[in-house]
Amino acid sequence: MDTKQYVNKKQLENKIDRNKTILKETFNKSQDYISREISLGNGKYKILINFFDGLADSKYINDFIIETILNHEKHILLNFIENGPEGVLNVFFNTAISSSSISKTKSLSEIYLNLIEGNTVIIFDGINEAFIVPTPGWKDRGVGETTVNNVIRGPRESFTETLRTNTALIRRRIKDESLCCEQIRIGNMTKTIVALMYLDGEVDENVLSLLKERLNKIDIKGILETGNIEEFITEEMYTPFPTAFNSERPDTVAANILEGKVAIVVDGTPFVLTVPALFSEFFTSADDYYNKWDISSAVRLLRYLAFFIALLGxxxxxxxxxxxxxxxxxxxxxxxxxxxxxxxxxxxxxxxxMEATFEVIREAGLRMPKPLGQAISIVGALVIGQSAVEAGFVSAAMVIVVAITALSSIVFPAYNMAIPVRMLRFLMMSLAASFGLFGIAVGLFTLLIHLTSIRSFGVNYMIPYAPNSKYLLRDTLIRAPYKSFNKEIQNSNIKFKPIVLNTPRDSNDNEKN
Amino acid sequence: MNEETKLTPFQFSCLVFIFIISSSTLLVPKLSATFAKQDAWIATILSLIIGVFIVKLYILICCKHPSKNLIEINEIVFGKFISTIISSILLLYTVIITAGLLRQLGDFLLVTLLSETPIEVIGFILILLITYIAFNGLNVLAMATEIIIPFVAVTLIMLFIFYIPNVEINNILPMFEASNGEVLKATLVTLCYPYLDLIIFMLLIPLIKKDEKTSNEFIYSTIIGGLVIIIFTFFCLTILRPGFTVNANYPVYVVTEKINIGNFIQRIEALVGILWVSSLIIKITICFLAVLTAFKSITKIKDISPFIYPSSVICFVLSLFLFPNIVYFNQETIIHLWPPLLIIIGFLYPSILLATIYIKDYLNKNKTSYTPKKAN
Structure with missing residues (x-):
């Protein structure tokens, strides 16, 4: 864990009273900070227990820390008399506290960080070292159903706001020792943990080193969502298109990791980033791989059609x-x-x-409080649709065109691919209004050049369309049957092999079965 | 211009294919029919055969000096002084051909799609787009071409199928009526437009990944492009009759207007227009990149990007002032001015170049074979 940049030199002292005042002074304006002093043998020996209310599990502290100390009172005192404070430490470290992982530290800043993360810090008299017992007990949302990346067939689980849960959700899907989970802290104030998950050996080393370099360069106050770092780590600033893929589905992220990409899990958000992102990735949904190939292929073609309708309608x-x-x-x-x-x-x-009106309705539908839902649909359907035509504002054909366009822009499995399309639609409209089909052709051509020129972590955005890779093309416009993938792709050394064939090891197992 | 990564053979052949079919399909049926009447299709076949040999000639030159462009080869072969003169002529040629193509596309749009828009505006929009592509470099253009090529292929196949119901073989019927001289003339003119222009690629060839496949791809894509031209010429002659083919500004466009499948698929010529617009944009950009590469090689400037804007402005202005109007362009420039120029630059000059290379090689070989004897 890269905590070094936040460590200041201050350390604990020997006297427990001094340590107590240091901590009190630091948190004197925080009333959720709790510091409980236990004195053993009528004040012969003192132990200080510190934690944050709400973050730490107080039941655990009561049952396993305070009660243990009180039960072991005589034992502790005996050790104190025989071996001095060091003896007490040994008792605690070896026998007294029933916790799976205990660590020791001298640094004050580390103590602060641990306190804030919900751990309990135990300070002993006469020793300049503190015990850290992991007692996180804050309330988090359980693993719920997906709300954004919905599928008909496929796992229902979605990521939560807790980093550990998220990494566990991924690890549960890839049961291989080569799955790495490196963590760094970003944000001077939020000190958010960012975890990079990838398959050692499968991952594109260039992408990984580029990603780490860019993550280390980030110097901001806080990170609250993956979006905060997305802009820092992608190279293309002047493009409306997303060059990092986000998903709330563990299976999608696991599939991307299997392809050799890197997942970036940020504590506090259910959206996990995967890089590098390719243009075609935004047109795939998880259940393309769970349904039969012909059905998925038809649906994919429909999505590309929808892309053009949404852009050009x-x-x-x-x-x-x-x-x-x-x-x-x-x-x-x-x-x-x-x-x-x-x-x-x-x-x-x-x-x-009409387009502007629709965008307003759409935004309103997104932001409005839930009980108002009915109102929007009435306004949208009746007032704007029917009455606008009857009042002679717009022609009925226009309403149809706008409606089809609007529906098409909702078809994208990835919401952030729909946004650039919505924006560029207006540009295309003005080009069409001034130059007709020629304007549209010029606009499309410019768009194509722009798309081919952008890169995501050094990888061409339009792979596998250009530079053309005939192996990868089987998982783009259509999703070819799994059986057609096998031998050639295994033998070729292309990047980002389709998830259908993740690693040579797996397919060997399949063959044996 | 980002020249770090090189093109794949497939990308290269896509570029060659688009280069061949783009402006030539608009010009060739009309030009060859002007001279050879209903035997124009024979001329296009003949010119394809000769064209393949010319491409072979270009490949031979490039193989002698791999990873060098035409201007660098010039300098090696002819020495500094003469090569500068020849290279400057080549540079001028690329500038003029860029301007000419720009004008051709402008005229095409003016006649077919945007009859009320001033040509300056059309040209300006086009040159903006071309400058933007030039800033991104040949690599990006090649990738874009790679993506466009399936659409082009599907559109072409669709068109060919839709043309079939209108075909009247009688229109080209008395065959072999044109005299040999007329067919030869037609062959020469049709040879100029797609095939001799290909010398442009010799300026860009160092940007292409060296591969034994590349030279084959060059020939294959030339042949496929040539076949497309032959098919278009054939359809123009059989559907429109030779007379109308000569009189129409853009016979292929008129042929497409006649498509009517079940009263549903009709008047799809604007779609065809877009096909040509996009392929011509690619062709113009290739020529424009050749201008920049030629300029870079002659002056030996490291970074060409400051010169992209000025060059584009020069090409734009030349496209407006070199040709007074579309009639002059289609009659004078295309039939009388460019063929001799192209034959000199696209055929005579490379032949002399190759001959010189061989003679020099021969002389050097004698020298080297002579030296070991001395050593013995």
Whole structure:
């Protein structure tokens, strides 16, 4: 654990009264700090027990620390008389306290950190060392169901806010000794533990060293969510596209680790980052791998289609109705023209109004207090949809286009891929309004160049589309059947082998079975 | 321009393929029909055969000096003074071809999709995009091409299938009616546009991963590109008749307008327009990168990026002022001005270069074979 940067030189002293005042002075404005002095043999020997109320498990402290001390009173005193304070320490360290891990420390800052993490610190008279007994007992949310990355078939578990639970959830899925879990602390105030989990030997060493270098460079007050470090560790600042993947599903993260990526678990958030992230990754959902390959492939194709509809829906409508009417079948054109007869705005303004309205509804739906849910749907469906058309603000066709676009942007399994699409949609609309299909082509081309130029931890974002890798292509636009993956991919030394075939060891086992 | 990583053979062949099909499919049917009438398709086949040999010529030169571009080879072969003159001519040629292609795309858009937009605006948008790509470098362009290529392939196959119902073989019927001279003329002109232009790639070749596959890929993609051109010419002649093919500005575009499958798939020419826009953008960018590479090699400047903006402005302005209008461009420039220029730069000059390389090699070999004898 890299705690060195927070350690100051101050250490415990020998006198227990002095130590008590030091601690009292440090926490004198915190009333949840509890310091209990136990004096044995009518004040012959003193032991100080420190912990934070609410963070430490007070029942454990009562049952296993204080009660043990009181039960062993004679034993302790006897040792004190025979061997001095060192004797007392030995009694405690070897026999007295029933806890799986006890550690000793002299440093004050380490004591503070341990106290705040919910551990109990025991200080003895005449000794400049303190005992640290892990007694974390704060309340946390249990492992619940997923709320964002939902699947129909697949595990229901989702990560929680506790780091240890999260790393355990991952480790329970990858029962291999090569799974590493390195931890560092980031944030001068929050001192948040950040754990890196990866498979030793499978992981891309460049990515790992790059990640560690960037994590060590972070110098901020606090980290409360993975988003806080995401911006620090990704190299592309000027891109709307996410270059780190986040998920609340342990199985997705485990799959990514198996592919040779690195998972970044941050204490205090149920969202775990995995890097490097590839463009195609944002179009995969966990249950693509749990359903049959043909069904998953069809759904994937649907998602890519949805990507283009979400990006280009309104702009193609604008381009067709204002520039290329000849491309619309005549009868449809007639009915469109009839609808647009009463509409006072050009198609672009019409689309802009509707899109902006939808974004407002969407944001409102996200932020509103739960009891107001009904109101939003009434406003959305009736007032904006029906009445806007009847009032002659927009044409009915426009409402349909906006509705399809809106639905398409919800299809993405990864929410943070939908955001750049929503933003770029407006750019595309203005390009379409000024140059028609040519504008859309130029916009798409620029987007393509931008996507191919960005990198995530030194890895091209558009892998495996470009540079083309025919092995990896089986798990992108479609999800090819597992059996088609086997031999060639095993023998090739490509990065990020599909999760269907994680390690050579596993597949050998399968063959034996 | 980020030149650290090199292209894969597949990326290279994608670039060559797009380079060949982009502007040529717009030009070739019209040009070859101008001279050879209904026998134009023979001319395109002949030119493909000759084109393959020309590509072979380019590969031979490159194999003699691997990881050197044309201008560096020039310097090795001809010495500093002469090579500077030749290289400057090459640089000018790349600038003019970039400007010409830019104008061609501008004209195409003006005629087909955006009849009311000033060409300056179209050109400006295009040059902005091209400058942006140039800043990202050939590698990014190649990756983008790699992603586009499946869409291009699907669109082409779809088009070819949709054309079939309209085909009238009678239109090309009396076969072999054109005289040998006419067919030769047509062959020469069609040879210029896709194949002799390929000399541009000799400027970029050091950026490409050296592989024995690369030279094969170069030839294969040339052949596939050539076949696409032949097919388009054939469809233009059979669907539009030779006369209309000559008169239409963009015969392929007109052919696509005629598609009508079950009264549902019709008037998809704007889609085709987009196909050409994107492939022409790639082609122009390749030429523009060649301008920059040529400039870099001649002046031996380490960092070319400060020169990207000025070069793009020069190309943009030249595209507006070199050609007064579309008629001049399509009649004068394409038929009378560029073919001789291209034959000199794309065929005569490399032949002389290769001959010189061989003669020098021969002389050197005699020298070296002579020296060991001395030692003995």
């Amino acid at each position: 309104p702009s193609v409508y604008i381009a067709l109705t204002t520039f290329h009417q000849e491309m619309i079948p005549t009868q449809l054109l007639m009915s469109l023209a009839a609808q647009r007869e009463g509409v006072p705005f050009p198609a672009f303004v019409e689309a802009l109004i």
